[in-house]
Amino acid sequence: MSATTLSAIRATPVTVPLEAPLLHSNGAHWGRFVRTIVEVETADGYVGLGEMGGGGEDATRAFGALAEYLRGHDVFRLEALRFAICNPTASLYNNRTQLHAAIEFACLDIIGQKLGVPVHALLGGKLRDEVEFASYLFFRYADPATGRGEVRTAEQLVENARALKAAHGFRVHKLKGGVYPPAHELACYRALAASLPGDRFRYDPNSALSLADAIDFGRGILDLTNDYFEDPVWGMPQLARLKEFVPIPTATNTVVVNFEQLAANIRSPAVDVILLDTTFWGGIRPCIKAAGVCETMGLGVAVHSSGELGIQLATMLHLGAVLPNLGYAADAHYHHLVDDVIAGGPMKYSGGAIRVPEGNGLGVALDREKLKRYHELFRELGGYPYDRDPGRPGWYPLVPNRNWADPARSITPRLTR
Ligand SMILES: [Mg+2]
Secondary structure, three states: OOOOEEEEEEEEEEEEEEOOOEEEOOEEEOOEEEEEEEEEEEOOOOEEEEEEEOOOOOOHHHHHHHHHHHOOOEOOOHHHHHHHHHOOOHHHOOOOHHHHHHHHHHHHHHHHHHHOOEHHHHOOOOOOOEEEEOOOEEOEOOOOOOOOOOEOOHHHHHHHHHHHHHHHOOOEEEEEOOOOOHHHHHHHHHHHHHHOOOOEEEEEOOOOOOHHHHHHHHHOOOOOOEEEEEOOOOOHHHHHHHHOOOOOOEEEOOOOOOHHHHHHHHHOOOOOEEEEOOOOOOOHHHHHHHHHHHHHHOOEEEEOOOOOOHHHHHHHHHHHHHOOOEOOOEOOOHHHEOOOOEOOOOOOOEOOEEEOOOOOEOOOOEOHHHHHHHHHHHHHHOOOOOOOOOOOOOOOOOOOOOOOOOOOOOOOOOOOO
């Protein structure tokens, strides 16, 4: 087979609206996702797709700078690609882990297209035809255009969860917290569990809690069907300390996101379930390697969501399809989006699951008209600061946070900087 060499990288920032702004412990997604869509072209005419984003900003220039490094690289040489982009010592100056992930997605897409197989077939072969997802519930501001979508009270949270379950069939529910005082979020989580008997639950305050708050919260949910307690406090030493007080499995997508941290967590156990993110870990293949370590060492794994349109979702589905030790529903922000840039429209949930794409490569294609439309929306609105809350100008959290949003206050802030 002749070498399939990389000839060009095209990156296009897009903005796709969310149903409503999503609050989290550091700030918010301001009513939209900004993602950078990456197209890798080869000298023999293939185009592979990648995606990056999550922080509210455009990554186009970073990909533009990479083109010089990669022109002429054989896209089949994925291990070489890792060192060409993110050699561990060079990464001290230029950390390109997430850029590498998007290029890896595109290279796998090209390899699959060229060989006429889906990406999962390149990764050991699928073990399942669909991947189950959790409902991923957020506290939300109302959409300023419609006045709808607010989730602030336990009643609103339960209504939102029931609607998502009715629409998509979710049986697992994740509450993103760390926004309101822990006692309010505990009441909301308990109301959620009471309203959906037989389902499973997980809580993720993104490390905002003090050890004392996390102990109180954990002891307050011991009687519920918890999958795990996700990043309740910051850092492996504190997570280990928390386990002495609260017998719920811990999970992280934050403090075990590379192999050095995974090794540290095995030497000094702190986290039970490693949430594998195809962007944070630098690609689909590093996640599979990490899952192998977890399988050996008796740690659980799940598929994490750092925000996604259909290309990134496809990477999560191919990953979820091939992990033998996938013991939990995956997370996705996907159902909060109103549209996607992939051909055929957004992928659909059925029974809380999404089917693994079966086309060659990643199995998704761009809808050029939508790419253009949502690129125009990006140009109109610009980026947004992921780690700022539009409803609390000037606020930023400490870790642990003590300065919570007020759950008695219903506001609909402006969503421009
Ligand atoms: Mg998390």
